[in-house]
Amino acid sequence: MAAQSFDVIVIGAGPGGYVAAIRAAQLGLKVVCVEREHLGGICLNWGCIPTKALLRSAEVFHLMERAKEFGLSAEKIGYDLGAVVKRSRGVAAQLSGGIGHLFKKNKVTSIIGEATLAGKGKVTVKTEKGTEELTAKNIVLATGARARELPGLEADGKRVWTYKHALQPPHEPKKLLVIGSGAIGIEFASFYNTLGAETTVVEVLDRVLPVEDAEISAFAKKQFEKQGMKIMEKSMVKQLDRGKDKVTAHIETGGKVEKMEFDTVISAVGIVGNVEGLGLEEAGVKVDRTHVVTDEYCRTGVEGLYAIGDLAGAPWLAHKASHEGVMVAELIAGQKAHPIKPGSIAGCTYCQPQVASVGMTEAKAKEAGYEVKVGRFPFIGNGKAIALGEAQGLIKTVFDAKTGELLGAHMVGAEVTELIQGYVVGRQLETTEAELMETVFPHPTLSEMMHESVLEAYGRAIHI
Structure with missing residues (x-):
């Protein structure tokens, strides 16, 4: 089968890839976007959007519990976790479907399959129907990242979860351990704590939300503790003993190890870039600790090859990925592009x-x-x-x-x-x-x- 020829091939349809594809198409370029799972990537399907839907439910529930303060009465307040999750999935599905519509509107070709670099300006895509060959002068890598798994603390989907399991919980946590207090960890801790789970957060660094200003972290910690959360700083989960319906965590603080029992553990200890299976090494792309090394214009050093978003390193934020996508599309189209300054990118955490x-x-x-x-x-x-x-x-x-x-x-x-x-x-x-x-x-x-x-x-x- 003859190779299909494009001006730009985008690999990955998350908030970096789909935005890069649309902007490039708006600038008159012929674009194809290859995605292996679902349009919108993690952000729309398993990250930013569905978590905000869950947290909104928790916020409304929290307000209902406070009804009396506002001169209102609400009796027999409760929730149906299944229905809360169903709403969250519906919100994600609506937006994911919207991207397909935007691709059609902007004449972006969309292929579902696994892409691999196959030499200069060439990409092979494994689809359900077989293998397709694509060629383009410019290739944009936007394959994103996934949850980091620590040895011995790996998720099993039963009692030990990643964010994906936490978004579609197989059971309702009553006694929850969250490992890691970055944005993802704290958001899930906040959600389940509001719904009544007895929640413990373990953070290896000296404070929760460690990237935030120390004063803000301290203020947030006080509020979390007021809500009944147990916060353990300068602490590390050394091992998890998994039982049928419980997990015993060995938590080390100041040299002492304490054993604590939970029915659910959420691991939120950072992310690693999706660099495997792309043919990066063969293409001569430099990878440092699972992230593609780029300059300020997202260029990889290999002619015509760019990397954007989580794949290209911190800050791991959807809005950073989208702006890099626009910048790279404009650069490819020969326009003057402005590099993204990390110091001007806001970070937001939607806890309570x-x-x-x-x-x-x-x-x-x-x-x-x-x-x-x-x-x-x-x-x-x-x-x-x-x-x-x-x-x-x-x-x-x-x-x-x-x-x-x-x-x-x-x-x-x-x-x-x-x-x-x-x-x-x-x-x-x-x-x-x-x-x-x-x-x-x-x-x-x-x-x-x-x-x-x-x-x-x-x-x-x-x-x-």
């Missing part, structure tokens, strides 16, 4: 309370040699937060004392995953504290706290 940040933490800014001005504003000082019944939270801003540059912003509290974008735009526009102070924020909103946090950094806060 939410956590969001962009740029440097206070500690990182000081480490980098900056003299800093730091502002803080608590939710308890904001009218909208009190009216919402969400008075627990904090907004923190970090400025360069010399230039007024906004170095970083860090938040914990209701809806901060939406609020953070204000500071992201500010950083993109290279704002200083002066512009932020002169900006009129609407009242009553949570966003006013962003203004007050800036004012507070310069000793000018009004409401604190």
